[in-house]
Amino acid sequence: MLIIGSHVSPYVRKVLVALAIKGLIHEVDPITPFFGNDEFSKLSPLRRIPVLIDGDLVLNDSTVICEYLDEAYPQPLLMPASPADRARARWMEEFADSRLGDLIIWRLFYRRIVAPRVYKLAPDEAEIAKVTDVELPAAMDWIEERAPAEGFLFGHLCIADISYACFFRNALLAGWTIDAARWPRTAAWIARVEAVPAFADTIRFETAIVSSPMAERREALIAAGAKLSEKTYGEAAPRASIMLG
Ligand SMILES: N[C@@H](CCC(=O)N[C@@H](CS)C(=O)NCC(=O)O)C(=O)O
Missing domain, CATH: 1.20.1050.10 (Glutathione S-transferase Yfyf (Class Pi); Chain A, domain 2)
Structure with missing residues (x-):
């Protein structure tokens, strides 16, 4: 499984914590959404993170992703029973x-x-x-x-x-x-x-991101133990948010 999105995003973090609790192996492409490339726009039509790719399934929105994870990988359940x-x-x-x-x-x-x-x-x-x-x-x-x-x-x-x-x-x-x-x-x-x-485990990734300049973030995350994807959907220059106008 691949998660596209920076560990600092609350929506990405929600998904990463759910994956960790369920013990699901995954890689992260830790991009800030504003730096997403054209391929990112195709996967995420609102240019928002997180995106989850599980085989040929591409999902957007942290709530949709977490409900999918809870149904597809129910141990342990992260929604109440009734x-x-x-x-x-x-x-x-x-x-x-x-x-x-x-x-x-x-x-x-x-x-x-x-x-x-x-x-x-x-x-x-x-x-x-x-x-x-x-x-x-x-x-x-x-x-x-x-x-x-x-x-x-x-x-x-x-x-x-x-x-x-x-x-x-x-x-x-x-x-x-x-x-x-x-x-x-x-x-x-x-x-x-x-x-x-x-949850506590995510703090070291947050620290790695906020304490390093953009160009050094991947290395800082790897040093903190993050499993990053080789391929990235990021590019060097930011674009305007299509959601913020
Ligand atoms: N409802 C979405 C919200 C996702 C979201 O807004 N993510 C922010 C990052 S914290 C984003 O990608 N913002 C970029 C933008 O709106 O242009 C979810 O739950 O995943």
């Missing part, structure tokens, strides 16, 4: 992927980390402050009401737990951390998810 809990888990995951995606990825991480490095754009601190001081805290209040007091959302670890922890890694990389005094249940729950070995 239809009602499965539906609840999908909604929790959707809230993270959409709302935390919008706040943490597009309006915080993209502005503070991606745009300055990839497009040489200065971050708009006033816009960032709206996210960190107003909108993200409102989302955190919603999450805090639903965070489990112990264990995970639906008993055993599921994709929704993993999804939340992935977004908070990107928040941390962009300088925002969960205030444990204000959102104690969420802070403790996310710490439990991060401590799961398959």
